[in-house]
Amino acid sequence: MTFNRIQFQKGLSIPAFLSRYGSEAQCVEALMQARWPNGFVCPQCGHTHASRFERGHQQLWQCTRCRVQTSLTAGTPMADTKLSLQVWWLAIYLVSQAKNGIAALELARQLGVCYRTAWRIKHKVMAAMADHEQSRRLEGEVQIDDAYLGGERAGGPGEPQWRNKVPFIAAVSLQHGRPQYLRLDVVSSFRRSVVHTWAQQALAPGTHVVSDGLTAFTGVGWAGLTHDAIVTGGGRKGAQQPRLRWINTILGNLKTALSGTHHAVNFAKYGARYLHAHAYRFNRRFDLAAMVPRLASAFASAGRRTERQLRTPS
Template identity: 50%
Template sequence: MAMNQIQFQKSVSLTDFLLRYGSKDQCAQALVSNRWPDGFRCPSCGAAEHYVVSHGARKLFQCRGCRHQPSLTAGPLMDSTKLPLRTWFLAIFLLSQAKTGLSALALMRQLGTSYHTAWLIHHMVMLAMAKVDAEEPLYGQIQMDDANLGGERPGVGGRGSPNKVPVVAAVSTNSKGHPMRVKVTPVSTFSSAAITVWARINLTPGSDMRSDGLPCFAGVVDAGCAHSYVVVGRRKPRELPQFTWVNTVLGNLKTLINGAYKAFKFRKHAHAYLGAFAY
């Protein structure tokens, strides 16, 4: 059987990660390089001259000109945090490298924090990943499919169930048919209007979309994309090579939910979990 090269693509090992970010000074220097790649510049006045002021475990860079004090951890993710930078860096590494997901309980055991702290870190990192993923739309040849997540409460199952959250999955591929990027996004409903709104946010105009013929998917045309479809009927996924990658993504998503998370409040947290998964 041929080796799947995608599964063996190079990544950062835990050993490499600890060599790069194993100390608080290494983590702090990484933040400095990321925030000010060309050297310190005051975000208020633009001056370069500064000195470091310590407030307990926090370090502030005080501008000599206007006395403004920007912090390394300023921003939505780590603002005013009292946790060590090493804890944040390790959490980001673990969550971004876990293909099958990592629950807040498992993260708690890895970080050595309380469950409440691990849960907050888990969700803040996922929201940051979802935000980054949402900023770059798909383009080119795209496979598209629908799915339904949820069903915590007894009731009618399947598409259209009030217990489930409708989700659109899309995978962009290159000229050789290899997957490039993924979008897995909750939508309000499977209607042409909802799909048009989704496409305007998540697709680049001019992209070529292929779906299974669900009528609402024609809404991508109103967003400036081409649309073709293959009638699936009763055929199995293995009989539909046109949708290999989007079916693989949905299979991995179901494995992640059933394995790492078991269940979560789909209507409340679907955006964060799905955005982190796509990232």
């Protein structure tokens, strides 16, 4: 068996995680570094000096210029939380280190919270992951393919033939013939105009695209990119096409991960969030140990998210 250095690399072990984030004081310092890496910055006026004091069990900073008071969690996804920062940091660890993600029910068991709280925490973390992945543009040689999330046959007459079925485009850039970065983007349909718009946002100028013979993929040419369309004929033979090997492998792994970890997911509403979280982990697979502090930094700057925002289709 060929040695896969990614599979056997060291991640952030539980003892290592606890040594860094095992106390509330350590989590406070980690959040301060993530939110204010160069020292305090007033969210109101941008001033860099403040007095620090405690009110009850909460630490507050008061700007010496405008006198506005703020806390470490104000203006972040953790705003108004009643949970300790240790719980939030553990959630970031569990969501980021699990290769296939983690179900909200399992997260609830691990954190010692109710299911609804675990669901909110998980989706806030995944939303922060999505924010970073949406800005990534692939370049070089890129393999793309069309795929669907979910899909349940309708239960009665008069209903759509399929429910909870979400179309998306998968794209992976290659470096020295091996996968480098991944994008997974929900689209409204597989039309040329839709693929054209997607290519303008997801692919850098000069990218060379390789796809199967789906007519809609000619839309990448409208975006000024070179394109090789390979008529595969579908089925197992199409999946084994050498020039589309990596994208087919990635899609197979994605579907296995989602079906094996998550059950009864509303893909029509939250599918994009699950796809972006999977891409986030894939794109940082070479340095698992650094994923927690990086995600914590992204999470601290993600902005406050309300229940309504989390429930809004992504």
